[in-house]
Structures are given as C-alpha cells and as structure tokens.
Amino acid sequence: MDVSSAVEKFLKTIYNLELRHQKASGSNMASKLNISPAAITDMAIKLAGQGLINYQKHKSITLTPKGKKIALLASRKHRLWETFLHRTLNLNLDEIHVEAELIEGYTSEFLLGKIDEYLGFPEHDPHGDPIPDKKGVLPEEQAFFPISESSPGSYQIERLYFESDELNDFFTEYEFKVGDILELVLIFKMDNALLIKRNKVTMVISENIGSKILVSKLNE
C-alpha cells in the first residue's frame, strides 16, 4: 500500500494520539495537523473507504491493522531521519523533529534502508522512541514510567516527550538527554513537584514536566 505524505501524516497522528491514550477526535486531529476540522472529516471519510481507519460520524477515529502498519512505517521514517540528523549533523532534539517532519514523506525505501544500515539498525531515536523495523514491528521494550510516578531514588532517563514548544524549550535549555541519570530527592506534598538532582545540579520540576520524562530504576 502506497499512500501520500498527507495520508502518512494523518495516520501517524492518530497513532501518536493513541499511544498517549488520547482520543483521535476531530478537534484533536485538527490542532495536531494544523488544518481545519472540516478537512479532518473529509480525510476520515476517504481513509475509512480505503480500510485504513475505523470511522463513524461524531466518534473518534481508530486505526485498522492496515492503517496501523502504515502509521508504524511512517514513524519508522520519522525516527530514522531524526536519528540520522542527530548523529551526522548534530541537530538537537527539537530541531530533528521539525526537519524530519518536512522531508520524511518523500523518502524512498532504498534511502531509508541505507540510513538504517548506516546507523546500525537502531532500536530507539534520540528521544527514546522505539523504531519499528522494515515490516513495521516495534522492538521489545521494558515498561518505562514517568518520574512523576516514582518514589525517591536513582533513575535513568529512557524517553523524553518533546510535545509542546514549552517542553522543547525546557528540555533543550537544560540539555535533558536520554541516558541522563536523575536522582529523585523528594516529592513536594502540596503540588507533587519533584526535587531532582542531575549532573550535580539540583532543580525542581512540576508534576506535569515529570510526567513527560520516562525513566527506569537504577539499582545501586
């Protein structure tokens, strides 16, 4: 199945919303894709006709297996480009996303394979997001959890959700990276803010920010 870059983006957006346990409603989709709600309805009807999504009027959209596969392959493109741009050109974690978004839809299977090979068939991109293989299969993964749901102790950053301009700026400014070690010192009762130590620097982050940082426990 070969689809346009607009369709790839549409399906990828549903997939990303599903991952974050959010509904792929019209307004949600419209704001993610920066197009009008009417355009969402149009596209939904079209793609339902092609068996790529499940769609009923006034309900939110879900992916069919066929649609999900395309979404996974689109994510593969996105994440391989991100990884490639990061490693070769040293673009930072919010720059890679923007640039990958622009070119990913015009990448041939051949080129993607070369990029994959060059990178050594990575299983994760620089944000920690898993990279599906060329069949659209995700790598086996441990379950990571947000630092905001953890108790004091040592953790390693496994994934960073760069999902708004504010978060981009924050993670970029303070150079949060996958692999960083975090010491969770204490959790403020009043608002669940987190006191953390990283590279010998202590800072307080809100519960909300904490929920965008997935970690694994380090056993000392």
Next chain:
Amino acid sequence: MDVSSAVEKFLKTIYNLELRHQKASGSNMASKLNISPAAITDMAIKLAGQGLINYQKHKSITLTPKGKKIALLASRKHRLWETFLHRTLNLNLDEIHVEAELIEGYTSEFLLGKIDEYLGFPEHDPHGDPIPDKKGVLPEEQAFFPISESSPGSYQIERLYFESDELNDFFTEYEFKVGDILELVLIFKMDNALLIKRNKVTMVISENIGSKILVSKLNE
C-alpha cells in the same frame, strides 16, 4: 521569493537546459519533467506572470534574473544533498541524483546550512558540478573541456555528465570518478572514438561518451 517544489524543479530544468546550450522548448521541458506539454504551457504562463521567466507563445523559455536566482538556489539544494548523501551514506553517483531529486524540494534553509557546514562548504558536488553559495553565486571556475575535443596527453576528470540511463550505467559500471587520471592515447580518425588508459586499463570510448567527460590538462 518562496516557491513550491514544482516551480523550483521547473526553473531548475530551464537552467540545466540553458547550461547545456539546449532550448527550453515545450517538448524538451515536458520530456525532462515527465509531464505533458500542456502542463508546460500552463506553468509557463503562470511563472511569466510572476516575472520568473520570459515567455512568448510558441517560443522557448528563458529565465529572468529573479528566476535564475531561484534556479541557482534549487541547484544548490540539489548538489548539497547529492554531496551529503555521497559522503555520509556512500550512495554512488547515480543514486545520489535520484534521492536528492525526491527530497530537495522540502529542505529548510536551516537544514541546508547545516549540511553545507558539515561538508565544509564544498564548491563542487561528486559529479563535478559547481555549488552556488547561499546567495546563489557560483564559484569561480576554470574552463574545462570535453576529452573528445582534446589531443593525446594526460588529463584529469573534472566533471561527469550523468544525463541518461545509459551514461549512468556506463560511468557506474566502470567507476568513472571526478579526479581520475586519463591518458588519451589516440583518436580514431574514422569515428573520433577515443583510446584511453585509466588505472592501467585501456579502453575505447565513443566520441559521444567523450563529450560527457570534462577534463583539465595535466602538465607532466
């Protein structure tokens, strides 16, 4: 001036035809771009209206200074991508062209700048074609000449015109590269075919192929 990727391709095609001293006629353009002649007329009328080309009915198209600048910047994108794909991913000289063609139209100024910087601001791509700077200015160049118009002696390959599938296959199969040293041994009177020696291997190439290999003279 910001134009679509279709317009960039259109202007770049005129530019490339002009370089090869060929007319940018409707049929010529149509075959290069693989679209119908009617689509050429449409686009020509539109772009003439924007002051990017000179166009009169039934005459061939030429670039205005404004159009030429866009064409040069499009060539810059193309050649920087080619160079980047060649150096990082080791794609060969005909692969880079195809892949660059697909993604070049969706590349941001920012990314292009990073690629340029990464490559060390190259002045030529792997085919030997000159890379305009970010203002659209071509580097100073010596005049190179086709080996087919040379007399016996030693030469260095400066540019290879990969302009048809046959030439792609030939140059790729025999691994012709910019920088290679060619010894022109003799020219056959009967058909101007060229007897050349390269890497200790002797071969005969037709005058036509010779005209696609630009060289400079080596003084021993």
Next chain:
DNA sequence: CATCCATTTTAAGTATCCTTAATTAGACTA
C-alpha cells in the same frame, strides 16, 4: 507558395488537499 506536420496551445476536466461558513448532532446542564 501552398501544404504538411510537429509543436504548442486551448479547452475542459481530474485528483488532492485544503478553506470558510452554515448547519446539525450529541453531550451536558439546569
């Protein structure tokens, strides 16, 4: 110089992806 024919243009229409404005459906509230 008249005719022929390839090239180009015109005319009409298609596909894709988008818009705005008006309408409707459905979920929540009083």
Next chain:
DNA sequence: TAGTCTAATTAAGGATACTTAAAATGGATG
C-alpha cells in the same frame, strides 16, 4: 426533559499541479 453549547459535519469552493483531446500555429518541404 428542554435548552444550550461545543464539536463535527455538510456545502460550496479555491489552489496547485496535473491530464487528455481538439484546435491552432508556424517552420520546413516539395
């Protein structure tokens, strides 16, 4: 349960980049 309001849909249409088919042009040829 009727009323309200938000979200979604319908309707109409626009931009871009194409297509095919028919008509026109103009340069080459006999």
